[in-house]
Amino acid sequence: MPTPHEQAQADLTAYGLALPETDLVPGGWADTRYLRVRGKGFAVLGDTSHDALTLTIKLPISYEMVQDLPFVRQGSPWYRQNRWAIAHFGPEDDILAEMDTLKGWLRQSYVAMAPKRLGRLLTESGA
Template sequence: MPQTPHQRAEAELTAYGLTFPETSAGPGWTVTRALYVRKKMFAVFGEKGEPRDALTLIMKLPISAEMAEELAFVRPAKGWYKQHNWVTAHFEPDDDILAEMATLKGWLKQSYVAVAPKALGRVLG
């Protein structure tokens, strides 16, 4: 079965994230997938009950969280997530996720730098 654009986007973002120093992929919470730097999660893919042709991403954006919340595909952050600058981007089946890849890659890098130990973050910084 061919991949949906959302699955291709997740695969491309995961491959990009795995180029960062000391990064690994593994399970996130319940049914999610995640990227880790030294066992610290910096990106989460998926959501419980999410269809194959949709995608939710959660990343820490200390620099651009407030700006990101203005985008149509970003859900309003609440509670702990808002307090700690984590942003949830959600793409429905009809959304053009591939058009947002440059933004999502930038956010992935920003999230890595925010979560990684300072010496590793400076490598990408």
């Protein structure tokens, strides 16, 4: 039986891969994976050790709004300047309660990083 964090990772990965022209590749660090659209990363999934999950996504619209959430960590100056947010869920956090939010963030990050034609297809379809 998967842990809630493993289930969330599987669900978020499947959601990301269902977006047009995406793929999943190993990350540059141990136990990280990149969701990409046409070779451009739009999410980094990692840190599944010790029943935890970290998701790094670009949030050009809602970056400031998410900073006060208890599971959002402060990134380096580069992350802040480029509006990449880091969501970290530890063993005690109810990650499954945040799945709709996280999927919305994945979508926002995808649209920000995808070629305009693909981003428009997604926003026009309401998918």
